[in-house]
Protein backbone atom coordinates (compact mmCIF):
# COMPACT_ATOMS: atom_id res chain seq x y z
CA UNK A 100 0.00 0.00 0.00
CA UNK A 101 1.91 2.97 -1.26
CA UNK A 102 1.33 6.36 0.27
CA UNK A 103 1.75 9.14 -2.21
CA UNK A 104 -0.01 11.72 -0.16
CA UNK A 105 2.41 14.65 -0.01
CA UNK A 106 1.12 15.48 3.44
CA UNK A 107 2.27 12.20 4.90
CA UNK A 108 5.89 12.07 6.12
CA UNK A 109 5.82 8.69 7.82
CA UNK A 110 3.58 5.73 7.07
CA UNK A 111 3.93 2.42 8.92
CA UNK A 112 1.83 -0.49 7.86
CA UNK A 113 1.58 -3.78 9.76
CA UNK A 114 5.08 -3.57 11.09
CA UNK A 115 6.38 -6.51 13.08
CA UNK A 116 9.77 -6.72 14.70
CA UNK A 117 11.23 -9.95 15.94
CA UNK A 118 14.65 -10.12 17.61
CA UNK A 119 16.59 -13.32 17.57
CA UNK A 120 19.04 -14.14 20.33
CA UNK A 121 20.50 -17.56 19.67
CA UNK A 122 17.50 -19.88 19.39
CA UNK A 123 15.13 -17.52 21.14
CA UNK A 124 12.87 -15.33 19.09
CA UNK A 125 11.38 -12.29 20.80
CA UNK A 126 8.61 -10.44 19.09
CA UNK A 127 8.76 -6.82 20.13
CA UNK A 128 6.31 -5.13 17.74
CA UNK A 129 2.98 -6.52 16.54
CA UNK A 130 1.19 -5.16 13.48
CA UNK A 131 1.96 -1.53 14.10
CA UNK A 132 0.30 0.84 11.65
CA UNK A 133 0.20 4.62 11.87
CA UNK A 134 0.88 7.75 9.88
CA UNK A 135 2.55 11.00 10.79
CA UNK A 136 2.01 14.10 8.69
CA UNK A 137 4.57 16.70 7.79
CA UNK A 138 4.94 19.39 10.42
CA UNK A 139 3.27 17.35 13.14
CA UNK A 140 4.52 17.22 16.72
CA UNK A 141 3.84 13.67 17.88
CA UNK A 142 4.70 11.86 21.08
CA UNK A 143 5.16 8.09 21.14
CA UNK A 144 4.60 6.91 24.64
CA UNK A 145 4.10 3.75 26.63
CA UNK A 146 5.59 1.83 29.51
CA UNK A 147 9.21 0.84 29.67
CA UNK A 148 10.04 -2.08 27.40
CA UNK A 149 6.94 -1.59 25.25
CA UNK A 150 8.95 -1.09 22.05
CA UNK A 151 9.14 2.69 21.70
CA UNK A 152 12.85 2.82 20.97
CA UNK A 153 12.48 -0.02 18.52
CA UNK A 154 9.86 1.96 16.61
CA UNK A 155 12.05 5.02 16.66
CA UNK A 156 14.93 3.06 15.15
CA UNK A 157 12.71 1.84 12.35
CA UNK A 158 11.27 5.31 11.70
CA UNK A 159 14.79 6.72 11.75
CA UNK A 160 16.00 4.19 9.16
CA UNK A 161 18.49 2.78 11.64
CA UNK A 162 16.82 -0.60 11.65
CA UNK A 163 14.49 -2.52 9.34
CA UNK A 164 11.19 -4.14 10.28
CA UNK A 165 10.98 -7.94 10.21
CA UNK A 166 7.80 -7.64 8.18
CA UNK A 167 5.41 -4.94 7.09
CA UNK A 168 6.15 -1.82 5.14
CA UNK A 169 7.49 1.55 6.08
CA UNK A 170 7.27 4.55 3.79
CA UNK A 171 9.27 7.68 4.42
CA UNK A 172 8.19 10.57 2.19
CA UNK A 173 6.51 8.02 -0.05
CA UNK A 174 9.64 5.89 -0.42
CA UNK A 175 9.67 2.28 0.72
CA UNK A 176 12.49 2.09 3.24
CA UNK A 177 12.02 -1.43 4.56
CA UNK A 178 14.20 -3.15 1.97
CA UNK A 179 17.08 -0.74 1.51
CA UNK A 180 20.77 -1.56 1.93
CA UNK A 181 23.03 -0.30 4.68
CA UNK A 182 24.44 2.56 2.62
CA UNK A 183 21.07 3.60 1.20
CA UNK A 184 19.72 3.84 4.74
CA UNK A 185 22.74 5.92 5.69
CA UNK A 186 21.85 8.35 2.91
CA UNK A 187 18.29 8.67 4.17
CA UNK A 188 19.45 9.29 7.73
CA UNK A 189 21.92 11.85 6.51
CA UNK A 190 19.41 13.80 4.43
CA UNK A 191 16.14 13.53 6.32
CA UNK A 192 16.60 12.58 9.94
CA UNK A 193 18.03 14.20 13.01
CA UNK A 194 18.45 12.00 16.08
CA UNK A 195 18.55 13.09 19.69
CA UNK A 196 19.66 10.03 21.61
CA UNK A 197 18.61 9.20 25.12
CA UNK A 198 22.28 8.95 26.15
CA UNK A 199 23.43 11.95 24.02
CA UNK A 200 26.25 10.00 22.34
CA UNK A 201 28.52 13.01 22.00
CA UNK A 202 32.13 12.47 20.93
CA UNK A 203 34.37 12.57 23.97
CA UNK A 204 37.35 14.92 24.16
CA UNK A 205 35.85 16.88 21.29
CA UNK A 206 34.62 20.45 21.43
CA UNK A 207 30.95 21.35 21.35
CA UNK A 208 31.35 22.99 17.95
CA UNK A 209 33.08 19.96 16.45
CA UNK A 210 30.37 17.68 17.80
CA UNK A 211 27.69 19.80 16.23
CA UNK A 212 29.55 20.03 12.91
CA UNK A 213 30.00 16.26 12.63
CA UNK A 214 26.87 15.60 10.51
CA UNK A 215 28.05 18.31 8.10
CA UNK A 216 31.18 16.26 7.43
CA UNK A 217 29.14 13.37 6.11
CA UNK A 218 26.72 15.70 4.34
CA UNK A 219 29.80 17.18 2.65
CA UNK A 220 28.72 20.71 3.45
CA UNK A 221 31.23 23.36 2.28
CA UNK A 222 33.81 23.89 5.01
CA UNK A 223 33.34 27.66 5.07
CA UNK A 224 29.60 27.32 5.88
CA UNK A 225 29.98 24.87 8.71
CA UNK A 226 30.72 27.24 11.53
CA UNK A 227 27.74 29.42 10.67
CA UNK A 228 25.41 26.41 10.46
CA UNK A 229 26.66 25.01 13.77
CA UNK A 230 26.28 28.39 15.49
CA UNK A 231 22.75 28.70 14.22
CA UNK A 232 21.85 25.24 15.48
CA UNK A 233 23.43 25.88 18.87
CA UNK A 234 21.52 29.14 19.23
CA UNK A 235 18.31 27.38 18.27
CA UNK A 236 19.01 24.67 20.85
CA UNK A 237 19.67 27.40 23.39
CA UNK A 238 23.24 26.67 24.49
CA UNK A 239 25.09 29.70 25.85
CA UNK A 240 27.82 30.85 23.49
CA UNK A 241 30.54 30.75 26.14
CA UNK A 242 30.23 26.95 26.24
CA UNK A 243 30.81 26.32 22.53
CA UNK A 244 34.55 25.86 22.78
CA UNK A 245 34.28 23.46 25.75
CA UNK A 246 34.93 19.77 25.41
CA UNK A 247 31.74 17.75 25.50
CA UNK A 248 32.66 15.97 28.72
CA UNK A 249 33.02 19.30 30.53
CA UNK A 250 29.30 20.04 30.18
CA UNK A 251 26.36 19.43 32.46
CA UNK A 252 23.67 16.92 31.47
CA UNK A 253 21.30 19.65 30.32
CA UNK A 254 24.02 21.30 28.28
CA UNK A 255 24.92 17.99 26.66
CA UNK A 256 21.26 17.52 25.82
CA UNK A 257 21.28 20.85 24.00
CA UNK A 258 24.42 19.94 22.10
CA UNK A 259 22.73 16.72 21.07
CA UNK A 260 19.70 18.69 19.92
CA UNK A 261 21.88 21.16 18.04
CA UNK A 262 23.63 18.27 16.33
CA UNK A 263 20.25 16.88 15.27
CA UNK A 264 19.29 20.28 13.86
CA UNK A 265 22.46 21.31 12.11
CA UNK A 266 21.75 19.62 8.81
CA UNK A 267 18.21 21.05 8.81
CA UNK A 268 16.46 17.65 8.64
CA UNK A 269 12.75 17.45 7.95
CA UNK A 270 12.21 15.01 10.82
CA UNK A 271 13.66 15.15 14.32
CA UNK A 272 13.49 12.02 16.46
CA UNK A 273 14.10 12.53 20.15
CA UNK A 274 14.36 9.53 22.48
CA UNK A 275 13.63 10.46 26.11
CA UNK A 276 15.18 13.91 25.64
CA UNK A 277 14.16 14.93 29.14
CA UNK A 278 14.95 11.64 30.83
CA UNK A 279 18.14 12.92 32.44
CA UNK A 280 16.92 16.41 33.20
CA UNK A 281 15.15 18.06 36.10
CA UNK A 282 11.63 19.29 35.45
CA UNK A 283 12.63 22.89 34.85
CA UNK A 284 15.40 22.14 32.38
CA UNK A 285 13.13 19.57 30.78
CA UNK A 286 10.52 22.26 30.21
CA UNK A 287 13.10 24.45 28.48
CA UNK A 288 14.13 21.61 26.18
CA UNK A 289 10.52 20.81 25.36
CA UNK A 290 9.88 24.47 24.60
CA UNK A 291 12.79 24.32 22.21
CA UNK A 292 11.14 21.45 20.35
CA UNK A 293 7.84 23.27 20.26
CA UNK A 294 9.51 26.33 18.81
CA UNK A 295 11.35 24.29 16.20
CA UNK A 296 8.03 22.72 15.27
CA UNK A 297 5.99 25.91 15.12
CA UNK A 298 8.58 28.32 13.77
CA UNK A 299 10.82 26.17 11.61
CA UNK A 300 8.29 23.56 10.52
CA UNK A 301 10.26 20.47 11.57
CA UNK A 302 8.31 17.28 12.07
CA UNK A 303 9.04 16.30 15.67
CA UNK A 304 8.63 12.82 17.09
CA UNK A 305 9.12 12.72 20.83
CA UNK A 306 9.60 9.40 22.56
CA UNK A 307 8.89 9.30 26.25
CA UNK A 308 7.37 7.13 28.94
CA UNK A 309 6.20 10.16 30.94
CA UNK A 310 2.64 11.26 30.36
CA UNK A 311 3.52 14.81 31.45
CA UNK A 312 6.10 15.10 28.76
CA UNK A 313 3.87 13.52 26.12
CA UNK A 314 1.25 16.18 26.82
CA UNK A 315 3.44 18.78 25.11
CA UNK A 316 2.82 17.10 21.75
CA UNK A 317 -0.14 17.72 19.44
CA UNK A 318 -0.90 14.01 19.23
CA UNK A 319 0.02 10.97 21.26
CA UNK A 320 0.64 7.47 19.93
CA UNK A 321 0.38 4.95 22.73
CA UNK A 322 2.13 1.59 22.70
CA UNK A 323 1.78 -1.27 25.16
CA UNK A 324 3.66 -4.57 24.93
CA UNK A 325 4.38 -3.98 21.28
CA UNK A 326 0.76 -3.27 20.36
CA UNK A 327 -0.69 0.04 19.33
CA UNK A 328 -3.37 1.19 21.72
CA UNK A 329 -6.01 3.44 20.18
CA UNK B 330 36.72 15.90 2.42
CA UNK B 331 40.43 15.09 2.75
CA UNK B 332 40.79 17.85 5.27
CA UNK B 333 38.05 16.29 7.37
CA UNK B 334 39.69 12.91 7.15
CA UNK B 335 43.04 14.42 8.06
CA UNK B 336 41.67 16.23 11.09
CA UNK B 337 39.80 13.18 12.32
CA UNK B 338 42.89 11.04 11.89
CA UNK B 339 45.15 13.44 13.73
CA UNK B 340 42.65 13.74 16.55
CA UNK B 341 42.41 9.95 16.84
CA UNK B 342 46.17 9.42 16.81
CA UNK B 343 46.90 12.14 19.33
CA UNK B 344 44.03 11.03 21.57
CA UNK B 345 46.17 8.17 22.81
CA UNK B 346 49.75 9.28 22.31
CA UNK B 347 51.46 6.53 24.28
CA UNK B 348 49.65 3.76 22.46
CA UNK B 349 50.15 5.34 19.05
CA UNK B 350 53.81 5.95 19.84
CA UNK B 351 54.51 2.38 20.87
CA UNK B 352 52.70 1.03 17.84
CA UNK B 353 54.67 3.34 15.58
CA UNK B 354 57.86 2.19 17.28
CA UNK B 355 57.29 -1.31 15.94
CA UNK B 356 57.20 0.03 12.39
CA UNK B 357 60.14 2.37 13.04
CA UNK B 358 62.33 -0.52 14.16
CA UNK B 359 61.30 -2.65 11.20
CA UNK B 360 61.85 0.03 8.59
CA UNK B 361 65.09 1.26 10.17
CA UNK B 362 66.59 -2.21 10.19
CA UNK B 363 65.53 -2.82 6.59
CA UNK B 364 67.13 0.46 5.51
CA UNK B 365 70.30 -0.07 7.53
CA UNK B 366 70.82 -3.68 6.48
CA UNK B 367 70.18 -2.95 2.83
CA UNK B 368 72.63 -0.06 3.12
CA UNK B 369 75.29 -2.36 4.55
CA UNK B 370 74.65 -4.94 1.84
CA UNK B 371 74.69 -2.37 -0.91
CA UNK B 372 77.77 -0.65 0.46
CA UNK B 373 79.63 -3.93 0.60
CA UNK B 374 78.55 -4.67 -2.93
CA UNK B 375 79.75 -1.28 -4.11
CA UNK B 376 83.14 -1.59 -2.46
CA UNK B 377 83.63 -5.10 -3.82
CA UNK B 378 82.74 -3.80 -7.25
CA UNK B 379 85.16 -0.90 -7.12
CA UNK B 380 87.97 -3.03 -5.77
CA UNK B 381 87.42 -5.57 -8.55
CA UNK B 382 87.30 -2.77 -11.07
CA UNK B 383 90.51 -1.34 -9.66
CA UNK B 384 92.49 -4.44 -10.53
CA UNK B 385 92.66 -3.42 -14.16
CA UNK B 386 90.92 -2.08 -17.19
CA UNK B 387 88.97 -4.38 -19.48
CA UNK B 388 90.94 -7.16 -17.95
CA UNK B 389 90.95 -10.76 -19.10
CA UNK B 390 92.95 -13.27 -17.11
CA UNK B 391 94.15 -16.66 -18.30
CA UNK B 392 95.20 -19.11 -15.62
CA UNK B 393 96.44 -22.65 -15.73
CA UNK B 394 93.49 -24.71 -14.71
CA UNK B 395 93.05 -28.27 -13.71
CA UNK B 396 90.74 -30.11 -16.03
CA UNK B 397 87.20 -29.96 -14.85
CA UNK B 398 86.37 -33.54 -15.72
CA UNK B 399 87.14 -36.11 -13.08
CA UNK B 400 86.18 -33.73 -10.35
CA UNK B 401 89.70 -33.40 -8.98
CA UNK B 402 90.97 -29.89 -9.11
CA UNK B 403 94.61 -29.15 -8.65
CA UNK B 404 93.83 -25.66 -7.43
CA UNK B 405 94.44 -22.40 -9.16
CA UNK B 406 97.89 -21.87 -10.54
CA UNK B 407 99.25 -25.21 -9.40
CA UNK B 408 99.29 -26.64 -12.89
CA UNK B 409 101.89 -25.59 -15.34
CA UNK B 410 100.45 -25.14 -18.77
CA UNK B 411 100.85 -21.53 -19.85
CA UNK B 412 104.13 -20.39 -21.29
CA UNK B 413 105.78 -17.13 -22.25
CA UNK B 414 105.25 -18.07 -25.88
CA UNK B 415 101.51 -18.32 -25.27
CA UNK B 416 101.58 -14.77 -23.96
CA UNK B 417 103.57 -13.55 -26.96
CA UNK B 418 101.24 -15.34 -29.39
CA UNK B 419 98.20 -13.71 -27.82
CA UNK B 420 99.77 -10.29 -28.21
CA UNK B 421 100.73 -10.88 -31.84
CA UNK B 422 97.85 -12.89 -33.28
CA UNK B 423 94.69 -11.54 -31.72
CA UNK B 424 92.88 -8.36 -32.72
CA UNK B 425 91.50 -6.08 -30.08
CA UNK B 426 94.24 -6.77 -27.57
CA UNK B 427 95.72 -3.62 -26.17
CA UNK B 428 98.36 -5.21 -23.98
CA UNK B 429 99.47 -8.58 -22.66
CA UNK B 430 101.55 -9.31 -19.60
CA UNK B 431 102.77 -12.64 -18.32
CA UNK B 432 102.93 -13.06 -14.58
CA UNK B 433 105.19 -15.36 -12.67
CA UNK B 434 104.37 -15.08 -9.01
CA UNK B 435 105.80 -16.67 -5.93
CA UNK B 436 105.85 -15.80 -2.27
CA UNK B 437 109.19 -15.10 -0.59
CA UNK B 438 110.58 -13.61 2.55
CA UNK B 439 111.89 -10.14 1.70
CA UNK B 440 114.51 -8.44 3.82
CA UNK B 441 115.64 -4.85 4.20
CA UNK B 442 118.12 -4.24 6.96
CA UNK B 443 116.57 -5.67 10.07
CA UNK B 444 112.96 -5.68 8.88
CA UNK B 445 111.43 -8.36 6.76
CA UNK B 446 108.05 -9.31 5.32
CA UNK B 447 106.51 -12.15 3.45
CA UNK B 448 105.03 -11.00 0.20
CA UNK B 449 104.39 -12.08 -3.34
CA UNK B 450 106.97 -11.47 -6.03
CA UNK B 451 105.45 -10.85 -9.45
CA UNK B 452 107.67 -11.22 -12.48
CA UNK B 453 106.09 -9.44 -15.38
CA UNK B 454 106.56 -7.13 -18.35
CA UNK B 455 106.15 -3.39 -18.68
CA UNK B 456 102.55 -3.79 -19.97
CA UNK B 457 101.56 -4.87 -16.50
CA UNK B 458 101.35 -1.27 -15.36
CA UNK B 459 98.80 -0.38 -18.03
CA UNK B 460 96.78 -3.57 -17.70
CA UNK B 461 96.48 -3.34 -13.95
CA UNK B 462 96.05 0.45 -13.97
CA UNK B 463 98.94 0.96 -11.60
CA UNK B 464 100.07 4.44 -10.80
CA UNK B 465 103.55 5.32 -9.58
CA UNK B 466 103.90 7.13 -6.30
CA UNK B 467 107.66 7.74 -6.32
CA UNK B 468 110.34 6.59 -8.73
CA UNK B 469 109.54 4.79 -11.98
CA UNK B 470 107.97 1.56 -13.22
CA UNK B 471 109.99 -1.19 -14.93
CA UNK B 472 111.46 -0.22 -18.28
CA UNK B 473 111.88 -2.31 -21.43
CA UNK B 474 115.65 -2.35 -20.82
CA UNK B 475 115.16 -3.61 -17.28
CA UNK B 476 113.33 -6.59 -18.79
CA UNK B 477 115.64 -7.28 -21.71
CA UNK B 478 118.85 -6.73 -19.75
CA UNK B 479 117.55 -8.77 -16.84
CA UNK B 480 118.23 -6.02 -14.34
CA UNK B 481 117.54 -6.91 -10.75
CA UNK B 482 115.20 -4.01 -10.06
CA UNK B 483 111.94 -3.94 -8.13
CA UNK B 484 108.80 -1.83 -7.97
CA UNK B 485 107.10 -2.29 -4.64
CA UNK B 486 103.54 -1.80 -3.47
CA UNK B 487 102.69 0.81 -0.87
CA UNK B 488 101.85 -1.74 1.81
CA UNK B 489 105.13 -3.54 1.22
CA UNK B 490 106.91 -0.22 1.48
CA UNK B 491 105.21 0.45 4.80
CA UNK B 492 106.13 -3.03 6.05
CA UNK B 493 109.77 -2.90 5.02
CA UNK B 494 110.69 0.74 5.35
CA UNK B 495 107.93 2.37 7.34
CA UNK B 496 105.22 4.67 6.06
CA UNK B 497 106.32 7.84 4.31
CA UNK B 498 109.86 6.59 3.66
CA UNK B 499 111.14 6.96 0.11
CA UNK B 500 112.87 3.63 -0.64
CA UNK B 501 113.94 4.43 -4.20
CA UNK B 502 117.61 3.45 -4.62
CA UNK B 503 117.62 1.13 -1.62
CA UNK B 504 118.51 -2.51 -1.94
CA UNK B 505 116.28 -5.29 -0.69
CA UNK B 506 116.98 -9.00 -0.42
CA UNK B 507 114.59 -11.49 -2.00
CA UNK B 508 115.58 -15.11 -1.49
CA UNK B 509 119.13 -13.88 -0.87
CA UNK B 510 119.30 -12.02 -4.16
CA UNK B 511 119.73 -8.25 -4.06
CA UNK B 512 117.18 -6.09 -5.85
CA UNK B 513 117.33 -2.33 -6.24
CA UNK B 514 114.03 -0.53 -5.57
CA UNK B 515 113.21 1.80 -8.47
CA UNK B 516 109.63 2.76 -7.69
CA UNK B 517 106.64 2.54 -5.41
CA UNK B 518 103.07 2.11 -6.68
CA UNK B 519 100.24 4.24 -5.39
CA UNK B 520 97.82 2.60 -3.04
CA UNK B 521 94.62 1.39 -4.65
CA UNK B 522 92.92 2.06 -1.38
CA UNK B 523 89.74 0.28 -0.54
CA UNK B 524 89.05 -1.70 2.56
CA UNK B 525 90.79 -4.84 3.70
CA UNK B 526 94.03 -6.09 2.26
CA UNK B 527 94.43 -5.14 -1.34
CA UNK B 528 96.88 -7.62 -2.83
CA UNK B 529 98.03 -5.10 -5.41
CA UNK B 530 99.33 -2.90 -2.64
CA UNK B 531 101.29 -5.74 -1.13
CA UNK B 532 103.56 -7.12 -3.85
CA UNK B 533 106.95 -6.66 -5.45
CA UNK B 534 107.11 -6.33 -9.20
CA UNK B 535 110.30 -7.45 -10.98
CA UNK B 536 111.09 -8.19 -14.66
CA UNK B 537 109.77 -11.61 -15.69
CA UNK B 538 113.12 -12.42 -17.24
CA UNK B 539 114.73 -12.09 -13.83
CA UNK B 540 112.03 -14.14 -12.15
CA UNK B 541 112.54 -16.87 -14.69
CA UNK B 542 116.27 -16.95 -14.32
CA UNK B 543 116.52 -16.82 -10.53
CA UNK B 544 113.26 -18.26 -9.24
CA UNK B 545 111.59 -20.69 -11.64
CA UNK B 546 114.04 -21.75 -14.24
CA UNK B 547 111.41 -22.76 -16.79
CA UNK B 548 109.17 -21.39 -19.52
CA UNK B 549 105.95 -21.53 -17.55
CA UNK B 550 104.03 -18.51 -16.30
CA UNK B 551 101.36 -18.28 -13.64
CA UNK B 552 98.85 -15.94 -15.20
CA UNK B 553 98.54 -14.12 -18.47
CA UNK B 554 96.78 -10.79 -18.08
CA UNK B 555 95.26 -9.26 -21.17
CA UNK B 556 93.75 -5.85 -21.59
CA UNK B 557 91.12 -5.57 -24.32
CA UNK B 558 90.93 -2.38 -26.34
CA UNK B 559 87.41 -1.65 -25.17
CA UNK B 560 84.70 -3.07 -22.98
CA UNK B 561 82.78 -4.27 -26.04
CA UNK B 562 85.83 -6.20 -27.23
CA UNK B 563 86.19 -8.23 -24.04
CA UNK B 564 83.98 -11.10 -25.14
CA UNK B 565 85.42 -11.50 -28.63
CA UNK B 566 88.99 -11.25 -27.37
CA UNK B 567 88.21 -13.84 -24.72
CA UNK B 568 86.81 -16.24 -27.33
CA UNK B 569 89.77 -15.78 -29.62
CA UNK B 570 92.26 -16.27 -26.80
CA UNK B 571 90.51 -19.45 -25.81
CA UNK B 572 90.53 -20.76 -29.38
CA UNK B 573 94.18 -19.84 -29.87
CA UNK B 574 95.35 -21.50 -26.68
CA UNK B 575 93.31 -24.65 -27.30
CA UNK B 576 94.99 -24.92 -30.67
CA UNK B 577 98.44 -24.23 -29.29
CA UNK B 578 98.01 -26.73 -26.47
CA UNK B 579 96.34 -29.22 -28.79
CA UNK B 580 93.31 -29.49 -26.48
CA UNK B 581 89.52 -29.42 -26.80
CA UNK B 582 86.93 -27.67 -24.66
CA UNK B 583 86.63 -30.85 -22.61
CA UNK B 584 90.31 -31.43 -21.99
CA UNK B 585 91.25 -27.81 -21.57
CA UNK B 586 94.19 -27.03 -19.28
CA UNK B 587 93.55 -23.35 -18.65
CA UNK B 588 90.79 -21.11 -17.44
CA UNK B 589 89.78 -17.67 -18.66
CA UNK B 590 88.01 -15.10 -16.57
CA UNK B 591 87.17 -11.54 -17.34
CA UNK B 592 86.51 -8.70 -15.01
CA UNK B 593 82.82 -8.50 -15.81
CA UNK B 594 82.42 -12.18 -14.85
CA UNK B 595 84.13 -11.59 -11.55
CA UNK B 596 82.09 -8.50 -10.83
CA UNK B 597 78.84 -10.24 -11.59
CA UNK B 598 79.77 -13.34 -9.63
CA UNK B 599 80.68 -11.23 -6.63
CA UNK B 600 77.60 -9.05 -7.05
CA UNK B 601 75.28 -12.01 -7.18
CA UNK B 602 76.66 -13.25 -3.90
CA UNK B 603 76.36 -9.90 -2.16
CA UNK B 604 72.94 -9.37 -3.71
CA UNK B 605 71.72 -12.63 -2.25
CA UNK B 606 73.21 -11.62 1.07
CA UNK B 607 71.51 -8.24 0.91
CA UNK B 608 68.18 -9.86 0.16
CA UNK B 609 68.66 -12.23 3.05
CA UNK B 610 69.44 -9.39 5.42
CA UNK B 611 66.44 -7.44 4.17
CA UNK B 612 64.21 -10.48 4.59
CA UNK B 613 65.29 -10.93 8.19
CA UNK B 614 64.60 -7.26 8.84
CA UNK B 615 61.30 -7.71 7.04
CA UNK B 616 60.16 -10.13 9.72
CA UNK B 617 60.34 -7.36 12.29
CA UNK B 618 58.21 -5.28 9.93
CA UNK B 619 55.54 -7.95 9.94
CA UNK B 620 55.63 -8.00 13.72
CA UNK B 621 55.21 -4.22 13.63
CA UNK B 622 52.26 -4.65 11.29
CA UNK B 623 50.60 -7.06 13.68
CA UNK B 624 51.07 -4.40 16.35
CA UNK B 625 49.20 -1.96 14.12
CA UNK B 626 46.39 -4.44 13.60
CA UNK B 627 46.15 -5.10 17.31
CA UNK B 628 45.95 -1.42 18.08
CA UNK B 629 43.35 -0.79 15.41
CA UNK B 630 41.17 -3.64 16.65
CA UNK B 631 41.34 -2.24 20.16
CA UNK B 632 40.47 1.14 18.72
CA UNK B 633 37.45 -0.17 16.89
CA UNK B 634 36.17 -1.89 20.02
CA UNK B 635 36.76 1.16 22.18
CA UNK B 636 35.03 3.42 19.73
CA UNK B 637 32.08 1.19 18.93
CA UNK B 638 29.55 3.72 20.21
CA UNK B 639 31.24 6.47 18.25
CA UNK B 640 31.01 4.34 15.12
CA UNK B 641 27.31 3.74 15.85
CA UNK B 642 26.75 7.46 16.23
CA UNK B 643 28.60 8.28 13.02
CA UNK B 644 26.50 5.76 11.16
CA UNK B 645 23.32 7.14 12.72
CA UNK B 646 24.09 10.61 11.44
CA UNK B 647 24.73 9.36 7.93
CA UNK B 648 28.21 7.86 7.64
CA UNK B 649 28.39 5.12 5.03
CA UNK B 650 30.46 1.97 5.29
CA UNK B 651 33.22 3.54 3.23
CA UNK B 652 33.28 6.66 5.37
CA UNK B 653 33.92 4.52 8.43
CA UNK B 654 36.44 2.17 6.85
CA UNK B 655 38.31 5.09 5.24
CA UNK B 656 38.59 6.73 8.62
CA UNK B 657 40.19 3.69 10.21
CA UNK B 658 42.35 2.94 7.19
CA UNK B 659 43.59 6.53 7.16
CA UNK B 660 44.49 6.09 10.79
CA UNK B 661 46.50 2.92 10.30
CA UNK B 662 48.18 4.23 7.15
CA UNK B 663 49.13 7.45 8.92
CA UNK B 664 50.63 5.44 11.74
CA UNK B 665 52.68 3.27 9.43
CA UNK B 666 53.65 6.21 7.25
CA UNK B 667 54.85 8.15 10.23
CA UNK B 668 56.68 5.05 11.43
CA UNK B 669 58.14 4.60 7.97
CA UNK B 670 59.32 8.19 7.84
CA UNK B 671 61.00 8.07 11.23
CA UNK B 672 62.34 4.60 10.41
CA UNK B 673 63.98 5.85 7.23
CA UNK B 674 65.70 8.67 9.07
CA UNK B 675 66.78 6.33 11.86
CA UNK B 676 67.96 3.68 9.40
CA UNK B 677 69.90 6.33 7.54
CA UNK B 678 71.52 7.47 10.76
CA UNK B 679 72.40 3.88 11.67
CA UNK B 680 73.91 3.31 8.23
CA UNK B 681 75.92 6.50 8.62
CA UNK B 682 77.07 5.39 12.07
CA UNK B 683 78.15 2.01 10.77
CA UNK B 684 80.16 3.69 8.03
CA UNK B 685 81.79 6.03 10.57
CA UNK B 686 82.59 3.65 13.36
CA UNK B 687 82.75 0.19 11.84
CA UNK B 688 84.69 1.13 8.69
CA UNK B 689 82.15 -0.75 6.64
CA UNK B 690 80.89 0.91 3.52
CA UNK B 691 77.18 1.67 3.54
CA UNK B 692 75.03 3.19 0.87
CA UNK B 693 71.39 4.19 1.30
CA UNK B 694 69.77 4.09 -2.10
CA UNK B 695 66.65 5.88 -3.24
CA UNK B 696 65.17 2.58 -4.24
CA UNK B 697 65.45 1.24 -0.72
CA UNK B 698 63.82 4.40 0.64
CA UNK B 699 60.98 4.13 -1.85
CA UNK B 700 60.68 0.46 -1.01
CA UNK B 701 60.49 1.25 2.69
CA UNK B 702 57.82 3.88 2.10
CA UNK B 703 55.84 1.53 -0.09
CA UNK B 704 56.14 -1.29 2.38
CA UNK B 705 55.08 0.84 5.33
CA UNK B 706 52.06 2.17 3.47
CA UNK B 707 51.29 -1.37 2.36
CA UNK B 708 51.45 -2.62 5.92
CA UNK B 709 49.03 0.12 6.93
CA UNK B 710 46.60 -1.03 4.28
CA UNK B 711 47.01 -4.76 4.81
CA UNK B 712 46.94 -4.75 8.60
CA UNK B 713 44.45 -1.89 8.82
CA UNK B 714 42.01 -3.40 6.36
CA UNK B 715 40.49 -6.02 8.62
CA UNK B 716 39.84 -3.71 11.59
CA UNK B 717 38.50 -1.00 9.27
CA UNK B 718 36.19 -3.44 7.57
CA UNK B 719 34.99 -4.72 10.88
CA UNK B 720 34.20 -1.20 12.00
CA UNK B 721 32.34 -0.40 8.81
CA UNK B 722 30.14 -3.50 9.07
CA UNK B 723 28.94 -2.76 12.58
CA UNK B 724 25.22 -2.57 12.89
CA UNK B 725 24.44 1.00 14.05
CA UNK B 726 21.93 -0.06 16.67
CA UNK B 727 24.15 -2.72 18.20
CA UNK B 728 27.03 -0.25 18.12
CA UNK B 729 25.01 2.44 19.89
CA UNK B 730 23.95 0.00 22.58
CA UNK B 731 27.53 -1.19 23.10
CA UNK B 732 28.93 -0.49 26.53
Ligand SMILES: Nc1ncnc2c1ncn2[C@@H]1O[C@H](COP(=O)(O)OP(=O)(O)OP(=O)(O)O)[C@@H](O)[C@H]1O
Nearest residue numbers: 118120125127146147148149150151152153154308
Ligand atom coordinates in the same frame (compact mmCIF):
# COMPACT_ATOMS: atom_id res chain seq x y z
N1 LIG C 1 18.63 -6.56 20.23
C1 LIG C 1 17.60 -7.06 20.96
N2 LIG C 1 17.48 -8.38 21.12
C2 LIG C 1 16.44 -8.89 21.84
N3 LIG C 1 15.51 -8.15 22.41
C3 LIG C 1 15.58 -6.82 22.28
C4 LIG C 1 16.63 -6.20 21.55
N4 LIG C 1 16.45 -4.87 21.58
C5 LIG C 1 15.32 -4.68 22.32
N5 LIG C 1 14.80 -5.84 22.74
C6 LIG C 1 13.58 -5.99 23.52
O1 LIG C 1 12.54 -5.30 22.91
C7 LIG C 1 11.69 -4.76 23.86
C8 LIG C 1 11.41 -3.33 23.53
O2 LIG C 1 12.60 -2.60 23.68
P1 LIG C 1 12.66 -1.02 23.48
O3 LIG C 1 14.03 -0.58 23.68
O4 LIG C 1 12.02 -0.70 22.17
O5 LIG C 1 11.74 -0.55 24.69
P2 LIG C 1 11.32 0.95 25.10
O6 LIG C 1 9.88 1.02 24.89
O7 LIG C 1 12.16 1.90 24.36
O8 LIG C 1 11.66 0.93 26.62
P3 LIG C 1 12.25 2.16 27.52
O9 LIG C 1 11.14 3.07 27.76
O10 LIG C 1 12.69 1.47 28.77
O11 LIG C 1 13.39 2.77 26.76
C9 LIG C 1 12.31 -4.96 25.20
O12 LIG C 1 11.62 -5.99 25.87
C10 LIG C 1 13.72 -5.39 24.88
O13 LIG C 1 14.14 -6.34 25.81
Ligand SMILES: [Mg+2]
Nearest residue numbers: 151152153274
Ligand atom coordinates in the same frame (compact mmCIF):
# COMPACT_ATOMS: atom_id res chain seq x y z
MG1 LIG D 1 13.80 3.22 24.89
